[in-house]
Amino acid sequence: MARRNLNDLQYFVTVAREGSFTRAAARLGITPSALSQVISALEAQLEIRLLNRTTRSVRPTVAGERLMQALGSRFDEIEQELEMLTALRDKPAGTVRITCGDLILTQTLLPKLTPVLQQYPDIQLEFDVYYGFRDIVAERFDAGIRLGGTIDKDMIAVPIGPQLRMAAVATADYFSKHGKPQSPKDLSAHNCINIRFPTHGGLYVWEFEKSGKQQNVHVTGQLIFNTTQHIVQAALQGLGIAYLPQEEFQPYLEQGLLQQVLEDWCPPFEGYYLYYPSRKQPSPAFALIIEALRWR
Structure with missing residues (x-):
């Protein structure tokens, strides 16, 4: 491959990784149309299609995937070595x-x-x-x-x-109306504020442990979030019991705005x-x- 095509190859790797001409162009500092022309010229020179383009996505072909795997790590190594020159x-x-x-x-x-x-x-x-x-x-x-x-x-x-600890908390008003759970299994009778993990889409199963005995509880409630700060705010509004690392609630626990329960079921962890x-x-x-x- 001629030296003049090294930039073209790097442009191809960037598009394949980003899955978008727009994002790749922004990373490379050129226009999407110019980047598209470079890739088309590269495909014409190689006489093989490297990318499948649709209105919603850009995906490597089998040939493009093979080329990306062969070149991507090498470009990363070059970039890493160039970054190491800053040591000088x-x-x-x-x-x-x-x-x-x-x-x-x-x-x-x-x-x-x-x-x-x-x-x-x-x-x-x-x-x-x-x-x-x-x-x-x-x-x-x-x-x-x-x-x-x-x-x-x-x-x-x-x-x-x-080390951290988990904490189950709610407002004093919530506990006065609904009572305090004495064990993790009691949470099934409470309005619990849960979190949905963005990676796999599942709801968090609340995990507890006491004296080496574990209890995992599938809680239910009116509210589900995918961010912890909104769970904290919902708990402060008295909308249910929340369960997160204690540091998320610490300022409000110290101010007495939230109360903690099931503390003996929340051992420290990494x-x-x-x-x-x-x-x-x-x-x-x-x-x-x-x-x-x-x-x-």
């Missing part, structure tokens, strides 16, 4: 992309990373707030944030916070971890991020 500069630089939840971003990431940003103005951080599980390799994130025990074994995991691919060599900027977030 006086100050680390570059963009670090992290996918995480909203609360951990507000309470942990921003406070701990503010000094890094102030000291190293050439570092850029991009945060993707998402409550499901991202494929950080396929979606080209540098790292993700998850609770311990949910991270794939082939990832490097760095603790960034203490907290949040930053994770990234084991084969990824951290750039100088990313190495600073890791050390700033590491729980000591």
Whole structure:
């Protein structure tokens, strides 16, 4: 393949990964029409169709999938090596992309990373707030944030916070009207505020444990959300019992706006971890991020 086609090949890989000419063009900094022309010219030169185009999506053909798998990792390696050259500069630089939840971003990431940003103005951080599980390799994130025990074994995991506890809470007014559950099974008689996971679409099964005995409860109620902050607000409105990590409710528990029940059924568990691919060599900027977030 002639050297002049290396850019064309990278453009193809970007379109295949993004599944959209519009998104790929935005990432590459060119117009969608210009990008479409490049891909068409590449297909004409190779004499084979690489992408199936519809009005709603763009998908690689069998040939396109094979080419993307062959080239994608090589382009990633080149980009990674170019990023590593920043180590030769006086100050680390570059963009670090992290996918995480909203609360951990507000309470942990921003406070701990503010000094890094102030000291190293050439570092850029991009945060993707998402409550499901991202494929950080396929979606080209540098790292993700998850609770311990949910991270794939082939990832490097760095603790960034203490152990956590779950908490079942509601307002005093709710408990005065409906009573307080004495065991997890009593929740079946209560109006429970649940969460639907965006990754697989299922409702969360509330998990409890006491003296090594586990109880999983399929709760019901009038409200279901896919974001935790709205669950907290619904609980504050007296609309039912909510069940989330205690840190989500802590300010309102301290103010007496919410009351906690079933505390003896909520043992501590592993907290949040930053994770990234084991084969990824951290750039100088990313190495600073890791050390700033590491729980000591």
